[in-house]
Amino acid sequence: MYTLPLRLPPGADLRAALERHAHDHDLSAAQVVGGVGSLSEAQVRYAGAATPTGLSGPFELLGLSGTLSPQGAHLHLTLADAQGRVIGGHLCAGCTVRTTVEVLLLVLPEHRYHREPDAATGYLELVLRPGAEAQEVLDFWFDRPDGPEHGAPRSLWFRKDAAVDAEIARRFGPRVEAALAGGLRDWEATPEGTLARLLLLDQFTRNIYRDTPRAFAGDAQALALARRLVRTGDHLGLPPLQRWFAYMPFEHAEDLEAQDESVRLFSALAETAGLPPDALDYAHRHREVVLRFGRFPHRNEVLGRASSEAELAFLRQPGSRF
Known part of the structure; x- marks a missing residue:
């Protein structure tokens, strides 16, 4: 395994940019271990919510974690607004980079992530395959x-x-x-x-x-x-x-x-x-x-x-x- 640092430019869609990078570099299994930067707007799905909530910034990106696989990204983020209030949830499309976002990936080159329905819950659960x-x-x-x-x-x-x-x-x-x-x-x-x-x-x-x-x-x-x-x-x-x-x-x-x-x-x-x-x-x-x-x-x-x-x-x- 190896680490891979990324820097995303202003105006980039955070989720789409990470998914595109994973696709272009054939990353079949990667872990997002951290991310910092700023966003001008965000789309966050809160716990238990069916749809995301649109938020206007500016925001400081305090944390970013999740997985990248051929089936896409599963990402969570933590933000702070201009008053220092902290929010977090599921990162959805529409989170726009304001100045920059720096992301650190942990790549497992000889493995692949795959999501399969859990027999008990029916939810798509992450499985790591060789x-x-x-x-x-x-x-x-x-x-x-x-x-x-x-x-x-x-x-x-x-x-x-x-x-x-x-x-x-x-x-x-x-x-x-x-x-x-x-x-x-x-x-x-x-x-x-x-x-x-x-x-x-x-x-x-x-x-x-x-x-x-x-x-x-x-x-x-x-x-x-x-x-x-x-x-x-x-x-x-x-x-x-x-x-x-x-x-x-x-x-x-x-x-x-x-x-x-x-x-x-x-x-x-x-x-x-x-x-x-x-x-x-x-x-x-x-x-x-x-x-x-x-x-x-x-x-x-x-x-x-x-x-x-x-x-x-x-x-x-x-x-x-x-």
């Missing part, structure tokens, strides 16, 4: 909402397939590298965007860099994102299959505390959402390995770690490499 690049990651991994595999376990998950690995590298390689370098943090403004970045770090790395140390290079960042989703409760708003992958960094961690959390989360998810039986089984199996060895022995060769005799004996057992 941007196109993050959504492309989600659509690839979970299938598009209108796709044949959406809402079900995917055929491309958890299997070694050179063609799938190559496609992920071709389509998402630069984004994976950016995430590994600490970039794409703008995606984290929404739970869905956070999950998309987590997938780059926890799943796509394992495809692109299979059988190399770099396959695990994103694990620490992915675990931090997973912990945040759980700590904030944002994971609970994700669909069950997306929650499954939001919890995978716990399962991948060579840390017993994280493994305990993995089993707890997968147990709760299996109880409430009916995951495939092997999802919880794998969580238990990963925990048992870390409890026994403190790490995953099947990673030793790739990571250049020496294996103990006990680990070598374990690796000779069927299914020891997951």
Whole structure:
């Protein structure tokens, strides 16, 4: 995200100028965090009123806040008249700049605001959606909402397939590298965007860099994102299959505390959402390995770690490499 200062000239319509700027610069999600200046006239809709009230100035603009989206602006303002009386309400078309108005925007470049009817009230409520690049990651991994595999376990998950690995590298390689370098943090403004970045770090790395140390290079960042989703409760708003992958960094961690959390989360998810039986089984199996060895022995060769005799004996057992 970044801040964007604007200065509006005399005679400009405050609302129209902000909406035009958002349209011309393709701002799909922006927050008006402040505004000062003066108005010669104003159109303000007071709380509970159906129509705006026209007011003649001059006015000092004391405050301005709200949102800009492709669907337009939702703005509130606070004014003081020549006697120092303060009024405020919904900013409507017809608020004319007198000398100047300076506005500060906070722009979320990888997201988009959208207004949807609230099921309970019927009012149009603001929803923040991930941007196109993050959504492309989600659509690839979970299938598009209108796709044949959406809402079900995917055929491309958890299997070694050179063609799938190559496609992920071709389509998402630069984004994976950016995430590994600490970039794409703008995606984290929404739970869905956070999950998309987590997938780059926890799943796509394992495809692109299979059988190399770099396959695990994103694990620490992915675990931090997973912990945040759980700590904030944002994971609970994700669909069950997306929650499954939001919890995978716990399962991948060579840390017993994280493994305990993995089993707890997968147990709760299996109880409430009916995951495939092997999802919880794998969580238990990963925990048992870390409890026994403190790490995953099947990673030793790739990571250049020496294996103990006990680990070598374990690796000779069927299914020891997951």
